[in-house]
Amino acid sequence: MRLSHLLICSLLIFFVLYAPQPLLSLFADQFAVSPAIAGSLMTATMIPLAIAPLIYGLLLAKRNPLTILRYAMLVLALTCIAFAYAPSFELLLLLRFLQGLTLPAALTAMTTYIGSRYQADNLQRNMTLYIGSTIAGGYFGRVLAAVFADLWAWQSFYFIIAAGLTGLALCIPRNQAQLVSNPLSPLSYIKQLADAAVLKLYGAVFCMFFCFAALLNYLPFILQDTFLITNTRDIGLVYSGYLIGALASIATPWLLRKSHSPWYLLCAIFTLYSVTLVALxxxxxxxxLLAFTGFCGAMFIIHSTAAPLVNKISSAPASVTNGAYVSFYYSGGALGSFVPGMVYQQFGHIAFIVSLLFVCLCGLALVSSGYLAGKKTTLG
Incomplete structure (x- = not known):
């Protein structure tokens, strides 16, 4: 499978994940639910995303990841069509939960394919390109969903996503050799992840995405309540800071060359992540808006550094390593998409950001500990 094909698949898959986010205030009005309940549309997807990837990672150790990717994309296409016709908020939640069960199969398959097929500098470069495609998918998924909702109907965007996913899935090659490792027991795979450096990195990724998911999930409500921005198209355009910040991820390989180690770079960028939260x-x-752009840029550099690093330092197969990475990543997203919303409802914008800052500082403590713990991990 060509890398360009995989990157386009990633783009459409992330459309599915993030398209509802700028529409949350619209769904809250349309179905007469509170902001926290509307935010649960993201939580309903993040919860299975937090649990399923590790299980899928174990399964992918014995399966062709491209086959898994093809079927996952076809299922996502069907759920998008059903989502557009859903008559109630409860059905929307159910469909988002089903998407959450399917998305980690696709995400783990893609990272497994890259982690198995490429090594050393090629792994870093192609993983960075993959992360760039997820960034673009997150941005354009949000913005296009908001624009379609403003100009036509939000359902029309879901029909386009479904058509694109179906076409791309049918073009995935069927006769490519399987990229699987010699099968071991699930417990043996999990034991290979029980390394202090790996677990600290997973914990830091959890904290990183907790903050990111929380801010982007409740950004429409902050823009409405604090800055009186109510138009869905204007809310979607605010996410431009997301894309501008995403350009920072392109500089990750250069920053790594200039840093003592990936752990050192993670410490520096987590510090920047914390500073932008103060400014928010x-x-x-x-x-x-300036702080939001910096916040997004910091998150993308952390992600672009942590994902290849965990593949380098973990002794587990790529499918298991990346499955666990995705699990920790979206565990943070699941909690971040809901719990801080309750803080926001009760105490407002400032208390909401303070709660995120506390979690961010926990992530900084974890990567600092990883940096100081051992020179083999730090310099390797």
């Missing part, structure tokens, strides 16, 4: 407490729109 501002009630001035220009400061908030």
């Amino acid at each position: 407490m501002s009630s001035q729109l220009a400061v908030f």
Whole structure:
């Protein structure tokens, strides 16, 4: 399978994951639910995303990841069509949960394919390209969903996603050799992940995405309540800071060459992540947007550094390593997409950001500990 084909598949798959996010306030009004309940549309997807990838990682150790990817994309296409016709909020939640069960199969299959097929510098470069495609998918999925909702109907965007997923899935090659390792017992695979450095990195990724999912999930409500921005198209355009910040991920290989080690770079960027959260407490729109751009850029650099690093330091097969990575990543997203929303409802914008800052500092403590723990991990 060509890498370009896989990257386009990734783009459409992330459309499915993030398209509802800028529409949460619209869904809250349309179905007469609170912001926290509307935010549960993301939580309903993040919960299975947090649990299923490790299980899929164990299964993918014995299966062709491209076959899994093809069927997962076809299932996602069907759920998109059903989502567009759903008459109730409860059915939307159910369909989002089904998407959450399917998405980790696709995500783990893609990272497994890259982790198994490429090594050393090629692994770093192609994993960075994959992460770039997820960033683009997250951005364009949000913005296009908002634009379609404003100009036509939000359902029309879901029909386009479904058509694209179906076409791409049918073009995935069927006769490519399987990229699988010699099968061991599930317990043996899990034991291979029980390394202090690997677990610290997973914990830091959990904290990173907890903060990111929380801010982006409740961004439409902050823009409405604090800055009086109510139009879905304008809310979608605010996510431009997401794309501008994403360009920072392109610089990750260069930053790694200039850093003492990946752990050192992670410490520096987690510090920047914390600083941008402090700036996001501002009630001035220009400061908030600038901080939001920096926040997104920091997150993408952390992600682009951590994903290849865990593949290098883990002794487990690529499918298991990446399955666990995706599990920790979306565990943070599942909690971040709901718990901080309750803080926001009760105490407002400032308390919401303070709660995220606390979690971010926990992530900084974990990568600092990983940096100081051993020179083999730090310099290797």
